[in-house]
Amino acid sequence: MVTDTSQLVDADIITSSLDDPEKFATLFDRYAAMLYRYISFRLGSELTEDLVGETFLIAFRRRGSYDVSYLDARPWLLGIATKLIIRHRRAEVSRYRALRRQAPVQAVDGPEEAITRVLAAQGSRPVLLQALSRLPRGDRDVLLLIAWSDMTYQETARALNIPVGTVKSRLNRARRMVREAMGGINPLKEHTNG
Template sequence: MATDEELLTRSVTDASAFEPLVERHSRALHGYFARRAPEAADDLLAEAWLRAYAGRHTYQASRGPARAWLFGVARNVLAAHWRGRERALGSVAVLAGEPSSDPWHAVDQRLDAAAVAPLMRQTLAELPAVERELLLLVAWEQLSPTEAATVVGIPAGTARSRLYRARTRLRTALGPAAPLSLTGDLS
């Protein structure tokens, strides 16, 4: 069975090599979109696959695993979606106090931890955007810190330190109410 990296590299000259990547990663990428923009998840997934296919020649195995590259494409598609929504809403969103290109307010409404949701929402919202994205990529998307670093475009060591800071802030804010998945070592 070919690895994702082999398939992605081979797909540049053999388009059929791209199909197994779609089969292997569609569910995870759809989950990524569904947790961040549920109303558009299907369309965003389709757009991500179109962009990944069109840009497959830009993948470099030396820069990280194919899975992280795909999540990077997904992140760019999501950012473009948010920018488009912002343009469509125009100044109405600014006057209403909505965030510019990171609609965290919509994501935080879907947190499962009902007992600590208000405090978790507040703490996550206060995190710098990159720290929040790293934490969510590792916790929700099950990416390794190194893969998450590739997605957000920072060095792996920097990602680990920012992820540590984000987890520490969350643990401190939640105190004894912290879910087990936050109290253990996720790196």
């Protein structure tokens, strides 16, 4: 029986947690900070701790049905978190509107903070936040998973349980809408994400 799960891939940790539930904590150690950043950017810090905990609780309860052919559990966890965020959509849109009215906050290292820092320097932050609040939910989910969680098209498709083609079309539409709102400037680095 494996006692140290720190070197195992996520699928093996989930499998071993079926016999020893405490091993599931390794996934929390690996991904709680990532989920915290993702959820807090989308909804603010008020709900973040609760939703991170709820994400892991749902994942723990569903670990028996996890498809172990996927070695990386990030898309699965981000998919659960995104579905929880959808329940709090009004709070997310309100947060973007409130942030648009505020002065830029001090940036902290991380991908989403780096984007915010660049946008604040350009004075584009309010426009971007307004554009994000106006995106259709599905388009916003895809854009944020790819741009701020560094997910691939395939991982995003798996997280949202949609086809890869849908991910690509939603991302294209979201980027176009953000670019239009920004006056033709795309602050979210367009990268191909295979």
